[in-house]
Amino acid sequence: MVLNKLAKLELNEPSPENATNAGGGSVIIIGIDFGTTFSGVAYTWSTKGDKVQVITSWDVDNYSSSNEEKTPTALSFLGGNNVDWGYSVPKEADQVKWFKLLLLDEKDLPEEVKTSSRILEARSYLKKHNKTPIEAIAVYLRCLWDHCIQRIAESVSKTLVNYSKFHVVMTLPAIWPDYARSRMREAVNLAGILGPRTAGETELTFLSEPEAGAIATFADMEGRQDIKTGDIFVVVDCGGGGLCGAVFVDEAFIDMLKHKMQPKKWDMLSPETRQRLIHDEWEHGIKQNFDTKSNKTWSFNLPWECLEPEERITAVSLPKVTFTPKEIATVFNPVIDKINDLILRQAAAVKKKHAVYPKYIILVGGFGRCKYLFEKVKVMKDQLLSEKIEVLQARGADPWTAICRGAVFHASALRGTGSSIKVEARISRASYGIGVSRVWDPTKHLDKDRYWCYLKEKWLAKNQMEWFLLEGEDISTKKPLKRWFYRTFSPHDTSTVLKEDVYLTTVFPPPDRNVPPVQLLCSITWDAVINISSLPRHTNSSGRVYYQLDYEIEMACSGSSIDFAVIYKGKRQGSKNVAVKYSTR
Known part of the structure; x- marks a missing residue:
């Protein structure tokens, strides 16, 4: 999803009259990036607006993931009020993902999402457990919120948490219809996030995901000598929920895997085995490491479950599936082509309005870290735009956490504390x-x-x-x-x-x-x-x-x-x- 607003970089001193200290109370600002596949939370407090912390130390089933900057948007209902969520959901457990997208009416879902096996599985799972999408989201948000408040208290003290007001900023896809915000507000309320507190009423605001990503990106770049007033950027939010998000890449790979295995054999796998296969071989293997520079052929073993009983008797080894680089590229290319098309339109709009191309194209979001995406955007830029435009892809966790960090920077700037990066104008989409x-x-x-x-x-x-x-x-x-x-x-x-x-x-x-x-x-x-x-x-x-x-x-x-x-x-x-x-x- 490409930012459809141009954010202007301003380097102004925070005005004292806008400081949060009015009334003598401090405010803890909490930015929540509730994503389709992963969710992240960042925070700061009124006297430390320029110091944004990202929540980690998740409760996990696999300890290797405990310090990741985001946690899976996954739920497993265990009966009663007991649930596993995020990294605490065992890979082999019956679970639900993608339920964020069920917040939308079916008519507003892209065609490729409506028929997605993951959407169908998510609907079936919630129906089996007698949960509406709003209720499932509320359960997840309550777990996420409780974990984060505990981590914040451990970091800044229970006293500061108890006597500070909360300002919560939830991010949403820019392309979502307005009713989705109302439904998300209902889920936030059901989650107890807006419950009564001694410190006062919790403030809730919403921010579009691409705008949050842009604000975080500008905050990360603040102070650089090569950035000056009037510079223009295109910030590309390659997250999991937009029309060009990574969820469609995932779905394309699953479809290819089904075809190679044969649908009948795929159906023989339990939901738990499917989850484990996709998690190990795709999400933490091919997807992260694929690029155009390698001619590597990718292969992995399939579980015994996909074999008929008579096949198991004669088989001397586990069955194997193999993918050529060309086949893997076909999984990525449809989504990347859409991203490139949006970048082209944004760059053309900038050129028309300002008579110059944008200085940088900046990739953020989980999919924004993809090596293959970076290479393909660079090729498109050189061929169709200008070689003077630079494509930037931050390393490490920065692009992955840009949305939740940007939400915090946004609220902090509005309150006159922390970063002075503000979006001065937005373009109405309706x-x-x-x-x-x-x-x-x-x-x-x-x-x-x-x-x-x-x-x-x-x-x-x-x-x-x-x-x-x-x-x-x-x-x-x-x-x-x-x-x-x-x-x-x-x-x-x-x-x-x-x-x-x-x-x-x-x-x-x-x-x-x-x-x-x-x-x-x-x-x-x-x-x-x-x-x-x-x-x-x-x-x-x-x-x-x-x-x-x-x-x-x-x-x-x-x-x-x-x-x-x-x-x-x-x-x-x-x-x-x-x-x-x-x-x-």
Whole structure:
């Protein structure tokens, strides 16, 4: 997945008025990269915003993995409330993976994911254990959270943890629909992450994975002499959940292995044996070490299980499967071709807007460490772009942990502590608006939308849209978008509870009418504790008396979070009177 926003590097001193110490309390910032295949967590605290720590020391079944910077996104339900998770799941255990993707409606999954054996197995596993995707994610997040809080306490002290507020930043794929954020929020709540604490309410925000990766990358590069104001980069998040993620490489290899073994023999293997085979031979073997410089042929033994009883009698050795370099390349190439295509489009967009190509193409995410990917991107760059562009691939754990570290840097910068790297502008991926009525205009409106307003004594057109923000426009994190609205009340009305529905569409230009493909994003309910008779009074020509309530709705964007507020007489209305409920359709 390629970052579809250009982040500008700024080297500013944190402003004291934005420091976290207001009220005398400290804040622990926790960034959670809940991934399709692996998950990672990083943290810092308000006085050490530039010192980001990554959680390790996982509970493991195999001690060799205990100090990895991320842990598998895997669950094994043992009965009751007992589960194994992450590295503590034995390789031979019946387990579920890929369940993050089940948060999406099936219609929003790519075709190659819908039919994936891993998705089908994940659905079957959760059904067998009577768990919804949200519940399974909540179970995993609770395990992950408990482990991380324990590790943080061991590092900074229980006292600091107990008396610090928490600011949690969850990352999500940039391409995911908005309802997924609402479902993830529900899972986070079920996991107990937002539970009551003596230190105060836990703050939860969302950030897109590619943006988090970009922020971490810029933070890692801060202070370098070759980086200056105006430099442009393309940051490529090659993680596990995007349309070009490593999960599709995994799936392609499994399909090839099935074909070589013959589907019948693959079906003879138990789920535990399949897990062990993929883990040992692919994930920690071929996948990590394959490159274009070697003509090595890859082979490994298959288990006895794939043999019929009569074959076992005559066999003198374990059966073997072999892959040529060309065959392995066909596993990687479809995904890498998509990545290269996205990089090309991003570079072309930069060239068109700024008259120069980006200075660097930077690979992050788990798949971003792949040797073969690095080589293929370099070849594409030399052939189709410019030799002056450099492709960068950090070594070690940095590209793997970029997402969770970037989430922490993001929140820390917003609070005025730690890194001064900030994303100044984002490009909207959809149009957002509210349904309104407009004065009837026969040249613009349909007859079926016309209705008579007895209070205003005008023909109005219903089902019209007022768009806050158009797809492709810059979103400033410093300037929330506002629109004025009004509601009328008769003297007999007793309730001032108001509800506004917010809609979105990815069709451009967005429709003028509130009809498909316009979709409901969320509903804002405002319990306005206002005496109706105190509102401005109006009398129409028929002598009807009515009162008018004028107010503003504000939309503020930060990362993957879209926050709404109601403003009345210049004052933001409190959360006790305003509720925002996101659609999960």
